[in-house]
Amino acid sequence: MTKDTHLPVYSPGEESPERRLKPGPPQPWTSPVFVSIPGVHNRRLRIYVPNVVLLQRLRLSRLRRKRGSVFVGILCLSLFFAVLLMTRGMSGSDWKHEWQNTVGEPATLVFHRKDLQQIWKWEIDSGHYPSRASIPRQIGMKETLYNPVVPFKASKPKPRPHYPEAEYVVTDAIGTGPKRIYLDIQSQPPNVAYPPRPVPGSIADLDEVMRHCDFSKNKYVRDCLEVLRIGGGLDNGQRFRREDLDEWKYVYVEKPVNETEETPRQPTQDSRGPQRKAPVDPDEGLAKRKGVEWEPQVILSRPPIQPSLPQSADPCDPEHPRIFHMFWTGPFTDKPYMALLSFLYTQNTGLHLKEWPTSSKVCRPQFWMWINPGPAAAVPNPNAVQDMFTQLKQSPWATPFLHPRFKDIIHFKLWNTTEHLDGVPEIKEEWRSLQESLFNSGGHIISVKKKNITTTASGTTGTAVAEDDLTNRAGSKSSSSYDRLSVILSDMARFVLCHRFGGIYLDADTILLRDWEELWGYKGAFAYRWSRLPKYNTAVLKMNKNSALGTFLFRTALKNGLDFHPMTVSRYTADAHLQGLLLRLPDALFDSAWLNTEDYQRDRPPQPFFTEFKHLFETPQQSSASPQALGFHGFFRGAYSYHFHNFWWKPFDSARNWPDLGPRFKVAENAARAALMTKKEPDTPLTGAAQAVVESNGRTISQAPPYLVTPDNDKRDLDWSTVLKRTFEAYLRGEIPNMYGEWLTWS
Known part of the structure; x- marks a missing residue:
């Protein structure tokens, strides 16, 4: 008799529901x-x-x-x-192809892969690539490269990759250069009130700068400036205890290679095995510009020979001249005046010495101010150079820099578009075919008719056009009358000047904040980042004279309508995989407020905290105690310069809007005060001498009456722009030393 257990009973061959429902291994x-x-x-x-x-x-x-x-x-x-x-959005991938190009932006490339390889090789052989960053795989480099400015680094041989020979590429150059000694730069007692000048011949390791400052790696501008400040010795002893400040050293000098030290040996044979058949299309994966032919074989000059010793007898290398270039159109105002004052206040110009010693170990920098007389579309007249200096002598803001004390370091030069474009061998035979569309910015062309591009002796257009006509503007008087043509012309001018003469180009809305010695020592080319975007801003541009990179840029620009807008230049280098040859530095070095003005990093902003660029001229009341309390030393300390982004119409010092340089330049000051009075009170009658200063272009400013003044209307809280201007001017008056504690000597 079976006992009723109320449990189901199954035959041996029947599967229970529990077993049927038991989960197996999880399926992905x-x-x-x-x-x-x-x-x-x-x-x-x-x-x-x-x-x-x-x-x-x-x-x-x-x-x-x-x-x-x-x-x-x-x-x-x-x-x-x-x-x-x-x-499609994998930006870190190294196999981007044509289908990954940004939507709406056509390809710009006009060079074969073999030519891109030659450009990379030329720049590395010339010492223009002082970096260990890899060469892009898309370049397809097959030849072993040796970098003469990167130290040799012994390492274990890497295992041979399992690539077919046709796909094996070189991505790293072997360093053969001198060793690097990284400097601990500090003020030494008893001279601790001011930072020391950089060591002559020192070089900035921009790989280290990128490691601490790269916005794409979530680095803050505030932290970057601290590294730049301490690593450059600008902290004046105000250095707080940290775990390891050696990690913040980015300035080095080169040590000659000892023959007994380990150095790389040239390979005697190819260790990569037998050669295999190359791909059918050597340009596979490159996106060529539609509608144009490939460039013929690129022709490059012989790479300059690198010196055997890091320190040569002459500190000024003719291949790398230390020239700041700046381009200006229209009447000379307080904006280029401030740029020149900041140059004198920060750079090692030797003004604290009676004479520049011929045995100096320092290369003396120069500032070349390029003047475009009249509107950007105008053609200079035969007497343009003489007229330019006449106008400079009549300008209160310009005439102080014509003083003989500055004749070796500040040079005013006439800009002539035709002459400069003819001076670029890569485009001199072809640029005239684009003359009607010369003003090209980001593909937007402003057509200029020939009847509007003639000039009179005074530098103004010779045709009867409206004063506010776009082609007749010479400088920006307000936000509504912006001189767009001059901006477009300057986009091209910066590349022309750097390619022809070498040096560094600066936009006219730039203020220098420290000595650039170690940036001059860096032999590569660079611009800086466009705020949050991985694009170039060429407000600061360093390029080597007659370089392969310059050849590439001008030939590419010619086939793309001579467009030198920084966004377009970003496409040129990206399509050709040459970004490494024009390093895109973090904007913290030259434009420290930009990210804050675009709502980035406001949780930890630098000092000062600008949420708008106009705060330089109109400091918010909540932070208006900072300028006077901190002064120049509290203004983005560590950055090399500051870019205030236009605002040409806002005076740096609204209460004292004249060159306040003391008795030595009293004539210029009086002329500026007279002009300011006539602007404020147009009905006030003036004496004949004052009228001559204000209205006549044929008389000199020496006729200005000394009694013409305007009342001072200082704000209780001075703006940052005012504090900077008055600091620079106090240095020229002899009341304070420059930022490195050096007093100006006039004779």
């Missing part, structure tokens, strides 16, 4: 599919797609109704497009 929702990448035969792209088996079970078990199939189809499509968008 996706399964990988490997897809070949065009042009990259040694790699496959892994794409995850929905697991068909799992979806089939889901459809059979839970989605019995017809709408289940529709749901599964929509899910598959959504996953497919999501994967596609993610793979």
Whole structure:
């Protein structure tokens, strides 16, 4: 008799429901599919797609109704497009191709891959690549390269990659240069009130700067400035205890290589095995500009020979002249005046010495101010140089810099567009075909008719056009009358000047904040980042004279309408994989407020905290105690310069809007005060001498009456711009030393 247990009983061959419901190993929702990448035969792209088996079970078990199939189809499509968008946005990938170009931006490339290889090789052989950063794989370099300005670094041999020979490329150059000694720069007692000048011949390791300052790596401007300040010795002893400040050293000097030290040996044979057949298309993966032919074989000069010793007898290398270039159109105002004052206040010009010693170990920098007389579209007349100096002598803001004390360091030069474009060998035979569309900015062309491009002796247009006509503007008088043509012309001028003469170009709305010795020592080319965007801003541009990079840029620009807008230049280098040859430095070095003005890093801003660029001229009341309390030393300390982004119409010092340089330049001051009075009170009658100063271009400023003054209307809280101007002017008056504690000597 069986006992009723109320439990189900199954026959031995029947499976229980518990066993049927027991879960097996978890099934993944996706399964990988490997897809070949065009042009990259040694790699496959892994794409995850929905697991068909799992979806089939889901459809059979839970989605019995017809709408289940529709749901599964929509899910598959959504996953497919999501994967596609993610793979297209992989900015860190090294296999970008034509289909990954930014939407709406056509390709700009006109050079074959073999020419890009030659450009890279020329720049490295010339010592213009003092970096260990890798050469892009897309360049397809096959030849072993040796870098004469990077120290040799012994390392274990890397295992041979399993690439077919046709796909094996060189991405690293072998360093053969001198060793680097990184400096601990500090003020030494008893001279601790001011920072020391940089060591002559020192060099900035911009790889280290990028490590501490790169915005794309989530580095803050505030932290970057601290590293720049301490590593450059600008802290004046105000150095707080840290774990390891050696990590913040970025300035070095080169030590000659000892023959007994380990140095790389030239390989005697190719260790990569037998040669294999190259790809059918050597330019596979490069996106050429549509509608133009490939450039013929690039012709480059012989790379300059690198000196055997880091320190040569002459501190000034003719291949790397220390010239600041600046371009200016229209009447000379307080903006270029401030740029020149900041140059005198910060750079090692030797003004504290009676004479510049011929045996000096310092290369004396120069400032070349390029003047474009009249509107940007105007053609200078035959007497343009004489007229330019006449106008400079009549300008209160310019005439102080014509003093003989500055004749070796400040030079005013006439800009002539035709002459300069003819001076660039890469485009001199072809640029005239684009003369009607010469003003090209980002593909937006401003057409200038020939009847509007003639000039009179005074530098103004000779045709009867409206005063506010775009082609007739000479300088920006307000935000509504912006001189757009001059801005476009300056976009091109900076590349022309650096390619022809070498040096560093600065926008006229730039104030220098420290000695640039170690940046001059850096032999590569650089600009800086466009705020949050991975693009160039060429408000600061360093390029080497007659370089392969310059050849590439001018030939590429010629085939793209001579467009030198920084966004377009960013496309030139990106399409050709040459970004490493024009290093994009963090904007913290030259434009420390930019990220804050665009709502970035406001949780930890630098000092001062500007949320708008106009705060330089109109400091907010909540932070208006800072300028007078901190002074010049509290203004983005550590940065090399500050770019205030236009605002040409706002005076630096609204209460004392004249060159306040003391008795030595009293004539210029009186002339500026007279002009200011006539502007404020147009009905006030003036004496004949004052009228001559204000209205007549044919008389000199020496006729200005000394009694013409305007009342001072100082704000109780001075703005940052006012504090900077009065600091620089106090140095020229002999009341204070410069930022390095050196007093100006007039004779």
